[in-house]
Amino acid sequence: MTPKTSRRVAQAIITFLFIYLATPIVVTIIYSFSTTWVKSIVPSGLTLKWYGQLVTNPEFTTALVRSLGLGLLTTVIAMICFLPVVFYANVYSPSVKSHLRFITVLPFTIPGIILVTGLIQLYANLPIPKILILVLAISLLSLPMTYQALDNAFIGRDFRAMFEQALVLGDKPFTAFVKIIIPNIRAGILVAMLLTFTSAFGEYVLTNLLLGGNFETLKIYMFRLMQSNGQASSVLTTIYFLFLALISLILIIIMQRYSAPHKSPKEVPDH
Amino acid sequence: MRTRLKVFFPLSILVVLVLLLPILIMVIASFQSTDGSFSLANYQQVITNHYYLKAIRNSLGISVVASAVSLVIAVIGAWALTRLSQKTKNILITLFNMSASFAGVPLAFSLIILFGNAGVWKAMTAAMHLKDSLEIYSLTGTTLAFTFFEIPLGIMFLFPVFEELNPEWREISAVLGAKPLFFFKKVILPVILPNMIEVFTLLFANAMGTYETIYALTGNSIVTIPILIGTLIDGGLTANIPLACTFATLFALVMTLIVWVGNRVTRSKREAA
Numbered sequence: 001m002t003p004k005t006s007r008r009v010a011q012a013i014i015t016f017l018f019i020y021l022a023t024p025i026v027v028t029i030i031y032s033f034s035t036t037w038v039k040s041i042v043p044s045g046l047t048l049k050w051y052g053q054l055v056t057n058p059e060f061t062t063a064l065v066r067s068l069g070l071g072l073l074t075t076v077i078a079m080i081c082f083l084p085v086v087f088y089a090n091v092y093s094p095s096v097k098s099h100l101r102f103i104t105v106l107p108f109t110i111p112g113i114i115l116v117t118g119l120i121q122l123y124a125n126l127p128i129p130k131i132l133i134l135v136l137a138i139s140l141l142s143l144p145m146t147y148q149a150l151d152n153a154f155i156g157r158d159f160r161a162m163f164e165q166a167l168v169l170g171d172k173p174f175t176a177f178v179k180i181i182i183p184n185i186r187a188g189i190l191v192a193m194l195l196t197f198t199s200a201f202g203e204y205v206l207t208n209l210l211l212g213g214n215f216e217t218l219k220i221y222m223f224r225l226m227q228s229n230g231q232a233s234s235v236l237t238t239i240y241f242l243f244l245a246l247i248s249l250i251l252i253i254i255m256q257r258y259s260a261p262h263k264s265p266k267e268v269p270d271h
Numbered sequence: 272m273r274t275r276l277k278v279f280f281p282l283s284i285l286v287v288l289v290l291l292l293p294i295l296i297m298v299i300a301s302f303q304s305t306d307g308s309f310s311l312a313n314y315q316q317v318i319t320n321h322y323y324l325k326a327i328r329n330s331l332g333i334s335v336v337a338s339a340v341s342l343v344i345a346v347i348g349a350w351a352l353t354r355l356s357q358k359t360k361n362i363l364i365t366l367f368n369m370s371a372s373f374a375g376v377p378l379a380f381s382l383i384i385l386f387g388n389a390g391v392w393k394a395m396t397a398a399m400h401l402k403d404s405l406e407i408y409s410l411t412g413t414t415l416a417f418t419f420f421e422i423p424l425g426i427m428f429l430f431p432v433f434e435e436l437n438p439e440w441r442e443i444s445a446v447l448g449a450k451p452l453f454f455f456k457k458v459i460l461p462v463i464l465p466n467m468i469e470v471f472t473l474l475f476a477n478a479m480g481t482y483e484t485i486y487a488l489t490g491n492s493i494v495t496i497p498i499l500i501g502t503l504i505d506g507g508l509t510a511n512i513p514l515a516c517t518f519a520t521l522f523a524l525v526m527t528l529i530v531w532v533g534n535r536v537t538r539s540k541r542e543a544a
Contacts, residue, residue, distance in 0.1 A: 006354055007354050007355075009351070009354075010350070010351035010352070010353075010354035010355060011351075011354075011355070013347055013348060013351035014348065014351050014352065014355070014363065017344070017348050017351075017422070018366075020422075021370045021419060021422065021423065022370075023385065024378065024381035024382050024384070024385045024419070025370075025373065025381055027381065027384055027385045027391050028377075028380065028381040028384050028385075031384050031391065077285070080281050081281040081282040081285050082282065084277075084278040084279075084281075085278055085279060085282050087278075088274075088275070088278045088279075105473075105530050105534070106290075107477075107480075108473055108476035108477055108480070108526060108530050109476065109523060109526045109527040109530050110290070110294065110523055110526075111476075111477075111480030111481075111482075111497075112480070112482065113480060113482040113497040113500055113501065113519075114480065114500070114519045114522055114523050115289070115290070115293065115294075116504070117297055117500055117504060117512070117515045117516055117518075117519040118293030118294050118296060118297035118516070118519065119289065119293045120504055120512060121293065121296050121297050121300045121512055121513075121516055122292055122293045122296040122297075123293075124512075133288075133289065136285060136288060136289045137289045139285060139289075140285055140286070140289045140290055173274065198372060199372070202372060202375070204375055204376060204483045205482050205483055209501065209504055209505060212505070219375065219376050222376050222377065222380070223376050223487055226376065226379075226380050226383075226487065230384070230389070233380055234380070234384060237377045237380050237381060240377050241373065241377065244369050244372055244373060245369065247369075248365045248366060248368070248369040251365050251368075252361065252362050252365050255361050255365070256358070256361065
């Protein structure tokens with residue numbers, strides 16, 4: 001194959017993959033705008049009625065607020081737990097990183113359904129608010145994503161020199177970290193926060209099984225609607241998809257803007 | 272040393288509270304009978320009860336097929352991705368990430384809208400008087416559903432590996448007279464095969480642990496290990512948390528082993544090189 005044909009083939013493959021992966025989503029979006037869609041190739045008519053009904057429903061607002069709250073809390077906890085560790089590991093002690101790698105395979109060896117079994121066995125009868133356990137557990141499960149995004153932020157620059165110069169100039173370690181390190185990795189921090197937030201915002205397994213469906217987040221509401229009202233559920237799924245698309249758009253913009261200084265990881269010696 | 276302690280403090284607290292302690296208690300509980308005394312009865316049930324064996328078979332079947340198919344497609348997809356421009360690659364990786372995050376309730380619902388009993392596919396085939404034999408609520412349907420997040424996941428794992436392949440190798444081997452197939456078999460495959468094995472173990476483990484998509488798609492009608500654990504935790508009168516702990520302990524043990532082996536394969540290869 002010449003480079004040109006191989007590029008054509010590659011484009012065709014990616015296009016095909018995209019059509020495959022996007023079809024269910026696209027159909028759901030069309031469904032959410034349609035009056036009815038039974039025994040016809042295209043829907044009988046288009047309407048915004050279902051959107052009006054869902055958005056004005058107080059159950060939707062409550063579920064949305066709960067999911068947003070869960071997402072924010074989790075993001076804060078994940079950052080507090082990981083920002084100092086990833087900084088320390090990258091700048092002072094790269095050997096720690098090999099120990100931290102166990103975290104990256106955690107979702108595969110201990111997925112949500114397994115973790116929740118242990119959590120219920122341990123905390124079911126203890127007088128600790130379940131919601132607190134839930135927030136901590138979701139933070140733990142989103143750590144791999146947080147870890148990798150933050151770790152990428154440290155690639156390619158000499159943060160140790162920067163940090164130590166600040167210390168020599170009389171800053172306390174914490175002040176130096178906030179004043180010197182954070183501004184330099186803000187794009188990486190933002191990416192890590194967005195990814196953590198997204199995974200917590202869409203959490204289902206832990207929330208449903210740990211709190212027994214009493215705490216209705218967006219996903220649990222979506223599941224309940226799915227059983228009873230297809231139109232409303234398609235609207236909610238579309239809104240959820242738009243939320244993911246918005247986050248992805250922000251991620252793409254951040255990457256395009258900040259990828260310049262450490263664009264090609266191949267040139268990094270310790271890769 | 273004191274800074275080190277301060278740095279690791281929040282993470283350690285989190286790991287102890289919601290990972291180590293619960294897993295430890297879970298393992299202990301798996302050896303307890305309902306009255307709290309030590310017993311191996313739970314483990315005996317897992318390997319003798321037909322219903323439980325069926326759950327294990329279903330889980331293995333769906334996961335092996337879904338991850339094998341997804342791996343093959345992901346290899347092709349990851350290769351295709353490396354041929355595109357840097358800017359397009361970045362955008363596509365984010366989009367694959369997004370479509371992997373769509374897994375679970377939204378994916379199950381979308382597939383029901385598309386292929387379900389009152390779905391668009393049925394409406395279209397009925398309008399065109401075609402016969403349609405796709406049953407989304409079946410084992411096959413579930414396996415199909417899994418490919419929607421396993422393919423993007425596989426591409427994201429494999430893409431960095433394909434990026435590291437040097438395009439000059441191809442020219443060199445062509446100059447030396449190697450045919451494309453020979454080049455693929457002797458140069459490319461030995462480099463990517465260990466990674467493919469590792470990615471397969473990750474996709475397999477991921478499929479084995481999937482609860483949300485399958486629960487939203489089929490309820491409790493297709494029993495897999497996660498669905499079984501869910502029923503044992505949540506099932507009201509039939510709830511049996513010690514038994515759920517037994518399944519969870521076995522699951523964690525086997526998956527840790529598999530992922531560890533997958534990881535070893537790539538690492539030993541890298542060290543040898």
